[in-house]
Amino acid sequence: MIREALAALLSFEDDMEVVAQVGRGDEVARAALEAKPDVALLDIEMPGMDGLTAAAELRRLSPGTRIVILTTFGRPGYLRRAMESGASGFIVKDSPADKLAQTIRKVLDGQRVIDPDLAAAALAEGTSPLTPRERDVLAAATEGATIAEIAGKLYLSEGTVRNYLSACIQKTGARNRAEALRIARERGWL
Amino acid sequence: MIREALAALLSFEDDMEVVAQVGRGDEVARAALEAKPDVALLDIEMPGMDGLTAAAELRRLSPGTRIVILTTFGRPGYLRRAMESGASGFIVKDSPADKLAQTIRKVLDGQRVIDPDLAAAALAEGTSPLTPRERDVLAAATEGATIAEIAGKLYLSEGTVRNYLSACIQKTGARNRAEALRIARERGWL
DNA sequence: TCACGTTCATGACAGTTGTCATGGGTGACT
DNA sequence: AGTCACCCATGACAACTGTCATGAACGTGA
Known part of the structure; x- marks a missing residue:
């Protein structure tokens, strides 16, 4: 439901078009190869395969597609792993709605979009000390x-x-x- | 963002109009008294005041407004508490998108909308045994x-x-x- | 008034958990 | 070859946790 609602939101933008939607992480790559989107918008919590793994796969199979992660929980660890997976943008769902379209435009323009607070927190935390x-x-x-x-x-x-x-x-x-x-x-x- | 996206989704429906939006539970009642909507759509997880408490307050202050709870987690306990708070409908966010408008129409028609599986689970669980x-x-x-x-x-x-x-x-x-x-x-x- | 359930408390016991010292095996790097 | 980090294991000890018996105070309802 959220996915379709976000698609409705984006369809209001004149310069954007939603070319594909999937509900499972393990269908992302296939759909992207078919629809060849400029930008893929991924959630992290998904059935089948989590969005970060899906992002890494997508990066490998379709390097030209830029990736934006849109997630509920702004955990610094998520951000770091998203960046490691090759994402260009990372926004949380409680941002204002217009931030989504702005982010997509910036990412398409080659910029990276990251919440500054989250980036600071991710750097402060460091990498996992666990073996x-x-x-x-x-x-x-x-x-x-x-x-x-x-x-x-x-x-x-x-x-x-x-x-x-x-x-x-x-x-x-x-x-x-x-x-x-x-x-x-x-x-x-x- | 989700709220605005859902508003965008509902605005596609010819017979519906989004007359107000708030982002905090403790602003629900005031906004409803001003905008006088036929149906209020509430999430449970909200800052300020949770949606179930807000529903009870709304029920008390504006008995004519029907209430639909739209939430991420389909926990049976939530359903029970939603019904106790006077909600007419209860749907989870991973339902198909058209279910939302359908539910709102049914609720407006005086019907109650509840997921049958969830209702069964809620009844099977019984009430809390904890003092x-x-x-x-x-x-x-x-x-x-x-x-x-x-x-x-x-x-x-x-x-x-x-x-x-x-x-x-x-x-x-x-x-x-x-x-x-x-x-x-x-x-x-x- | 009496029985009942709830709240709060103590003390004792067994079981689980967290810490530490220790040691062997493996692969990576110098 | 030596060092190092990691993996796996054992055993012992202290601390914490879960269970049980017991009892006092309080309010509610029969």
């Missing part, structure tokens, strides 16, 4: 999983899981694995 | 708070907090307070 395996373990500790469950899911011993979680807790500066999970999620370290 | 105080304690246990912190925040002893949390865990069927929190949130018991 890949620590990340896995923390991600498996979804709300309310026991250590034994995590160990079973990842085929690790319970002691190992405890060690990794302990490392995650220290690196995030949390006092819990629940808090570590929250912090890591906020920062896009997950 | 008010248990609810408070569980709500204070936001991601990563220690028992000592909760006790300090609510001016309770640690033992009491543990007792309440234990009750919450048993009533939700969880094995953790983290899981209990997640379950309670999903069901709208919070």
Whole structure:
């Protein structure tokens, strides 16, 4: 519904045309190759494949298509990963509506569009201090999983899981694995 | 942005007119009293005042205005609370776009519009088994708070907090307070 | 008045979790 | 070959958490 509403919004602009719409991340590349748009507008939270992965794929298959990420949550980690995925613009959904068309025009003009506050926050945060395996373990500790469950899911011993979680807790500066999970999620370290 | 996009979408309908828009829950009632709309379309997650509270207020101050809740998360607990607040319709944002206008028309016609699956889920869940105080304690246990912190925040002893949390865990069927929190949130018991 | 549920508290116990020391195996870089 | 970071594991200890029994105070309704 949101997608179609945004399409309606953009159709008011004389210099723009919505040439394709898809509802799943794993259909983005195919649709882009068919419709050959100048700009692709992607959400991050999507079924099938998340928007950042879809952006990377799109960048690889169709380098000429510029990418704008439009997302609900202005998390600095999202911004960093969006830039790494080759996006040219990054805006959050609670910006004023006219910002969308402005951003698309600027991006088409070769400029990059990034919220300054978000960029500052992303730089201040730095990159993830978690090792890949620590990340896995923390991600498996979804709300309310026991250590034994995590160990079973990842085929690790319970002691190992405890060690990794302990490392995650220290690196995030949390006092819990629940808090570590929250912090890591906020920062896009997950 | 979403709000303006939806307004653009609705403006395509010949029989509808968007007479007012506000971005905060606590401005809903005032705007409705001024613009006197036939139908008010409310989100739940809003700054200032959540949409369900705003709906109840609107219901009280302007009983003639029918209310449609449009929200991102189709949680059964939201649906129940929406109905208790006097809403006539409840749709989620990932419905097809034409559903919005359809719903508004039906509601204006005096009908109630509810997703059948969601209604079934809401009825199956029943009402919250948590006592008010248990609810408070569980709500204070936001991601990563220690028992000592909760006790300090609510001016309770640690033992009491543990007792309440234990009750919450048993009533939700969880094995953790983290899981209990997640379950309670999903069901709208919070 | 009495039973009942809710709120708050204490204390004790078992289980889970977080921390630390330690060690072996692997691949990358110098 | 040596150093380093990472992966995996074990064991022990302290701290935190969840459970249970118990009891007092309070308001509500039969």
